[in-house]
Amino acid sequence: MTDQTIVADGLLKRYGDVTALRDVSFEVPRGTITGFIGRNGAGKTTTLKIISTLLKTDDGTCRVFDLDVREKRLEIRRRIGFLPDVFELPVVLTLREYLSIFADLYGVGNGERAKRVSIALQLTRTEALADRKMSALSRGEQQRVGLARALIHSPDLLVLDEPAAGLDPHARVEFKELLRLLRERGKTVFLSSHVLADLEEICDRLVVIRRGSVIFSGDVAGFRTQMRSATRWRMVTIEGQATLPGNMRTDVVASGPNWIELEGEMTPLERGRWVSEVVSRGASVCELSPQRSTLEQEFAKAIEEEEDLNG
Amino acid sequence: MKALLRYAIVKGIREKHLIAVVFGPAILIGTVGIGFIVRSLVTGHAFGDTTIVEKLGSALIEVGALSAVIAGGGGTFRVFRKELADRSVASLVLASRPSMIVLAAMIYGVASGVIALVLALLTAGAVTFSSAFPLPMFLYGCFAIIVATAAAIAACSISPDPAVLVPSLIIMLPLSVSIEMQKMPALIAGAVILFVLPPIASFLVERRCAA
Numbered sequence: 183m184t185d186q187t188i189v190a191d192g193l194l195k196r197y198g199d200v201t202a203l204r205d206v207s208f209e210v211p212r213g214t215i216t217g218f219i220g221r222n223g224a225g226k227t228t229t230l231k232i233i234s235t236l237l238k239t240d241d242g243t244c245r246v247f248d249l250d251v252r253e254k255r256l257e258i259r260r261r262i263g264f265l266p267d268v269f270e271l272p273v274v275l276t277l278r279e280y281l282s283i284f285a286d287l288y289g290v291g292n293g294e295r296a297k298r299v300s301i302a303l304q305l306t307r308t309e310a311l312a313d314r315k316m317s318a319l320s321r322g323e324q325q326r327v328g329l330a331r332a333l334i335h336s337p338d339l340l341v342l343d344e345p346a347a348g349l350d351p352h353a354r355v356e357f358k359e360l361l362r363l364l365r366e367r368g369k370t371v372f373l374s375s376h377v378l379a380d381l382e383e384i385c386d387r388l389v390v391i392r393r394g395s396v397i398f399s400g401d402v403a404g405f406r407t408q409m410r411s412a413t414r415w416r417m418v419t420i421e422g423q424a425t426l427p428g429n430m431r432t433d434v435v436a437s438g439p440n441w442i443e444l445e446g447e448m449t450p451l452e453r454g455r456w457v458s459e460v461v462s463r464g465a466s467v468c469e470l471s472p473q474r475s476t477l478e479q480e481f482a483k484a485i486e487e488e489e490d491l492n493g
Numbered sequence: 494m495k496a497l498l499r500y501a502i503v504k505g506i507r508e509k510h511l512i513a514v515v516f517g518p519a520i521l522i523g524t525v526g527i528g529f530i531v532r533s534l535v536t537g538h539a540f541g542d543t544t545i546v547e548k549l550g551s552a553l554i555e556v557g558a559l560s561a562v563i564a565g566g567g568g569t570f571r572v573f574r575k576e577l578a579d580r581s582v583a584s585l586v587l588a589s590r591p592s593m594i595v596l597a598a599m600i601y602g603v604a605s606g607v608i609a610l611v612l613a614l615l616t617a618g619a620v621t622f623s624s625a626f627p628l629p630m631f632l633y634g635c636f637a638i639i640v641a642t643a644a645a646i647a648a649c650s651i652s653p654d655p656a657v658l659v660p661s662l663i664i665m666l667p668l669s670v671s672i673e674m675q676k677m678p679a680l681i682a683g684a685v686i687l688f689v690l691p692p693i694a695s696f697l698v699e700r701r702c703a704a
Contacts, residue, residue, distance in 0.1 A: 236583055236702040259587045270581040272500075274507035286496030287588035331584060 187212045187339050187370040188233055192242035195228055201394055202228045206242070208389045208399035210372050215365050217381035218374040219481055220391035226374040227267055229391070230343050233372065234264045246339065260288070263332030265325075267343040273317035277308060277327055280316065281334050288335035302330040305363070307356055321348030329357075340364065342373035346380055358384050378481055390481065414473035415453070416443045422465025427456040443473060497589065497597035501572050505605070514568035514605045518560035518613035522553045526620025550621035555673065557613030558634035562669045563662070565606020565638040566645035570658055573598045573646065577694070578653035583702040591698040595646055595691050602642030603635075610634045630673060637669040640683040647690040650697040 188210035195203040203225045210216045220226045231237035232244050235255040244251045246258045272280065281299045290298050303309045306326045311319065319327060325348050332340060346354055354377070361371055361384050375381055381388070388405050390398040398405050414435055417424045424442040426434060436443045448456070457467050505511030529549055576582055577594070585594055614631060618624065644661045651657055668686075671679030 231703060234583075234587065236586070238703075256590070262587070264583065264587055266581075266583055268581075269584060270575060270579055272504055272576075274504055275500075279503065283496045283500045284584075284588055286499070287585070335588075 185212050186210065186245075187247060188372060189245045189248075190229070190233070190242070191244070193229065193232060193239050193244060194241035195225075195232065195237070195394075196240050203232075203239075203394045206391070206394070206396050208396050210370060210387070210389075212370050213365060213368050214386040215361055215371040215373070215384050216387040216389060217378075217385035218372060218389050218391065219378065219381065220374070224391045225394040226391060227343055230264075230341050230372070230374060234262060234341050235259055236264075260335070261337055262339045262341055263335070263337035265328045265332045265340070265342045265345055267347070269328055271316045271319070271324060271327060274315060276313050276315055277303070277330070278312045280327070281330055284331050285334050290335060298334055298336070301336075302333045305333055305360055306330040307353075322350055322353050325349055326353065326357075329360075338369060340369060340371045340373070342371065344375060345373055346375050346377045354380060413447060414443050414445050415448060416441060416469065416471055416473045417456070417460065417467060418469040419460065420466040420468050422460070422463065424465065424467070425460055425463065427452070427459055494593055494597055494600075497585075497594060498601060501597065501601040505568065505572050505601070508571070510568060510571050511605060514564040515609050516612065517564050518557050518609045519616040521560055522557045522613050522616045523620060525556070526553055526617065530620065546621050550617060550623050553617035553621065554614060554627050554630055555670070557617050558610060558630055558637070558673050559666065559669055561606050561610035561613050561634060562637045562641045562665065564609045565602045566641035566661070566665065567658065568605050569598050569602030569642050570645040570649045570655075572601060574649040574653040574655075577646070577650045577698055578701065582698055586699065586702050591695040592692075594698060595650075595694045598646045599639070599642050599691065602645060603639050606638035606642065607635055610638065629675070633673045633675055636680070636683060637672040640672065640686050641665045641669060643687050643690040643694075647694045647697075650694040650701070 186209045188208075190209070191207050193203050193206040194201070206225070206229060218226050218229070228237065232239055232251060233246060235246075235251045235258050238252060247261060249258055251258060275283075278299060281302055282295055285295045285298050299312075303312050306329050308323070308326050308330055311323060311327070316324075316327065325345060329342070329345060332342070346357060349357055358380060361373075364371060365386075373381075382402060385402060387401050388398060389396060390405070398408055400408075418441045420440070424437070424440060426442070426444070434442060435445045453470060457470060460467055502511065505514070526549070573594075576585060577598070582594070610631065614627060614634075618626065641661075644665055645658065648657045648661045668679055668682060672683050
């Protein structure tokens, strides 16, 4: 028994002449939340389907729970909860009926079925929808229903493809809480999302994919280190213009009428000199603070760097 | 399996087509038979003619069996077309197996078709005042329903578009008539369809998940 729930090694997938995945390798440790980032068409859904045993690779190996996805499909399927990016719900059923049917399909016994349904409803905050037909659900509610279905058999691994799509801000907060709760219970979560701010908040690790190749796999701090992000410094003035420090080699990243942002490392002494310099020119400095770049910015930078490397 | 059947039955009832499948052939037979009786009473002839009533009875049985075949296959297609031909089938496949989904769809179609056939045959007997149950027709009709259901499932694993049923019907209608007439080539063709199409449908369902 390894500590890795997912081990992908050299995955290759072609659709005709198009290579969707090439030499994709990464690991997802047990009991972690791992975010899967990439642009549209980068190969995220293809990878998630391979992990979920729904799609076969052309080469490479993928092991889930230390079982080969090609050979042990049924065993793996019983232990994963998969939320696809696109799915339809039978609109004539109520949510409770729907979940009960899926619990039955997963072999949950009669005695425990109602309890499991109740837990899934609670976890996804869909109790109020339980006895309503699913014809009248909003996109966000449908996502939560999909999540409830993925959780109904208490899987060890959750594979979620764009789970936050359609969720309102409140529902996204609840969703993040749910993922944290699942992690506390020892579950492993592997999810793709375009909402990188959410991923940054909840993920232990990241896998970044670009045009079918993994360009980063590791923890979030490691991603920042790999991107070698220089600190941004933001100066805001009340009166007068914020200006560049005279004796420093820094780049202006952005500026406005009363603020300026620089990128570069500055010692406390250099920062003090900069403030003095601006004040001596008649401006009143009200703020000088480091600006942490967002995961979106890091991701965009990673993609740009890769594109530069590949011409 | 039980869960899939429960799903199909609840869906069939809520979408209101299970009733049409089960009672449709009997209503069709009953309507034709009653129409014939009324016409005979009004015109004052033919109704007492045993030969004509017998001919009517066998015609109603033929039509009833054929409509039960269409109802069974069509009903299955209606219930499972979205589940089987859509990417959403991945959720079902992960929870069950493609072969079990196809088998459940077949059981649903065959069960509803056979009930429809029984009701149609009983109705044909009632409107022609015949107490004899046409057992051979029932048995071969059941076989035709099983074959038609297999064809319908294969069709809906290809596409949810109802137009995909047209070629199936074009093949199934004459084949069903030939099966009910106990023609050996038709029986062999039916058996081949029965053994070939469900595994193909299972394969297509699994493939659909990867789409």
